Amino acid sequence: MAGDEVAHLLGSLERMRATFRWKADGLDADGLRTRVGASALTLGSLLKHLALVEDLYSTVNLDGSSPGLPWTEVDWExxxxxxxxSAADDPPAELYALHDAAVDRARGRYARALSAGGLDQAVAVSDDAGEHPSLRRMLHDVLEEYARHVGHADLLREAVDGRVxxxxxxxWRPGGAQEA
Structure with a gap:
């Protein structure tokens, strides 16, 4: 409630992670594939997308390292x-495991980076002019990504089973997939 800047930033990110994961939790393949209206978004595709966000930001953007599998096997062009x-083709257990493992890896990478240089350190990613954002800015970007998708998850989960x-x-603790 009265932590420093790092505690508040990471606490906000953890809250968004937990809220998103709770919205996506415990669904079978049909639940993870549910769409609302004309949107192609599903909770399954958001699990996979946010796993990529976690791995990409905590590697390529943070220090220039590789995000690893499965991301390095994809022909992104x-x-x-x-x-x-591709998420609709993935079993629910794999989607949950992919997201949860990416979050765990990112937590560790961010903790190491924060202890090594704090929020003001520049990260590896740069804009077209060669300017590097701070770790503070990058973590705010990850938080914003989650905040946007928690809103999507609210609508999707309510459509699946009314969870609001x-x-x-x-x-609550993350569970995983229901049996089909």
Whole structure:
């Protein structure tokens, strides 16, 4: 409630991660493939997309390292929307595991970076003019990505089974997929 800037930034990111994961939790393949209106978004595609965001920001953007598999096997020029278009083919357990593992890896990478240089350090990614944002800015970008998709997840989950709410219950822990 009264932490420093790092605690508040990471706390906000953790809240968005938890809220998103709760909105996506415990669904079978049909639930993860549910669409609303004309949108092609699904909770499954958002799980995969946010796994990419976690790995991409905590590697390529943070320090220039490789995001690893499965991201390095994708032909991004041929399939720029691959996380969204391929998720429907993935078993629910794989989507949950992919997202959860990416979040765990990112937490560790950010913790190491923060202890090594704090929020003001420049990260590897740069804009067209060669300017490098700070780790602070990059973490805000990850937080913003989650905030946007938590809104999508609200609508999608309500369409699946009526689950609504702002935060997961205090005793909630990520589960995974329901049996089909």
């Amino acid at each position: 041929a399939a720029p929307d691959w996380p969204f278009s 709410g702002e935060d997961p219950p205090d005793d």
